[in-house]
Amino acid sequence: MKKAFVTLGFALGLPAILVVLWWIATTVSPSFFVPTPGELIVTFVETWFGPRLWVDILPSIARFGIGVVIAIVAGILLGMLVGLNRDLRAFTEPVFEFFRALPPPVLIPVLLLLFGPTDWMKVFIIVLAAIWPVLLNTIEGVRAADPVQTETSRSYGISGLNRVRYQVLPSAAPQILAGVRQSLPIGLILMVISEMFSSSSGLGFSIIQFQRRFAIPEMWSGILVLGLIGFAVAAVFRYVERRILRWYHGLKELENAA
Template sequence: MGVPPGRVTSRAWVRALLRLVFALALPAVLVAVWWAASAGSTNVYWPPLRTVFGAFPDVWTGERLRGDVLPSVLRLAAGYIAGVAIGTVIGSRRWVRALCEPVLEFLRAVPPPVLVPVIMLFAGIGDTMKIAVIASGCVWPVLLNTVEGVRAVDPVLADTARSYGITGVARLRDVVLRSASPQIFAGLRQALSIGIILMVISEMFAAGNGLGFTIVQFQRGFAIPDMWTGILLLGLLGFLLSVLFGLAERRVLGWYHGLRASGRRSP
């Protein structure tokens, strides 16, 4: 006899609730410890957490979120797109891979923050510079995973697509990118924290908006509680991007996770 649908649904809800509890347990403990440890603080650089929370709605209004957070997210997204595009081109063409490999290995050894002054010389101080800085760091995990994913496309699948006349953009979309998408998403996940760090660093140089710029302005103006709200918002942004990324990954790679699950169930 099969399991009644209602029982399956209730079990799914229980599992989801347990995952939520496990995900929130440690953050809740850390916030409670911070709240208790800073409750009686008189240090200007270590204000009580209740003061930081109280300043949050006054600092991060809708206008400031649109003016500082949205540009930062758009720059981060642009860096991601650049990494995927470059990795796909290099990975799908052997001669391009052979031509670019020495230069890529050289640039890979250079820390991206060191390149900020150099990039400013060529790209100026606008959004192009910030996008280039983000791409210069997060491109590596994305690029290398994309190259390996494209290189590892099943030859039988590639020959079958060729025999059916699937070429050009259709081959790239339906064969190459689909086969490489698990590794591309692995690279994107690895690059997420790197991209956020470089997003902040790039906005500390000759910027007029963005999270990094705003946090530095608060620090220079000795608005320490406001500075802490920016740091907390940056952490919340990273967490939200990670959650959204996980949801997108499960949706886009549903076929891949289904294959893995069926493989684990098979004898």
């Protein structure tokens, strides 16, 4: 019980200190551009717990969710295909390197012309940006399959799709999930940027709107919403990853202890 309190104290200590500092700073020298913590909380609740929840927050989350899920699934499937085929790897590698090096936001103007300011354009840009870490990590993870494991599969007649399912995919899972971890914040960033560029709803759109109307506390509260979403996404990912890779973390702990 005492231990739990200590852990909680450590986790909440720094946030508490920062909030107090912010409160002192904004009370001592008030600024039009920075609200006090109290103001922000009030504005946050007023702004977002109403119609905006349905009009702005949920559509944003939906775009992000759909985009990231497509990116993950497509990245894993394509990565398996390329990773298991040496010729395909040699064929695609330079192209992948090029696209990965391209900063994804520069594609927004192009896609805007091609698809117009639609939801699918935003989903598409999220996919286009978030797929790379998953794809490249999957290729690497598949390629690095242990030769002894592969021979074991072969000697027991485990081949084709069964080998992918029983050996290749699980053995590449740690690396694939490392790719997913990177792709989530990228997806979130592209969600906001694409909405800032062209939209009539969504978080990115709202934050820009508030800024243009000098609704400063509202603008800040939008940033808070984004921060909370990012935090929640990371927490969900950590939970899922812990579950899928229980064996991997156990193995690593043992190796580190030895």
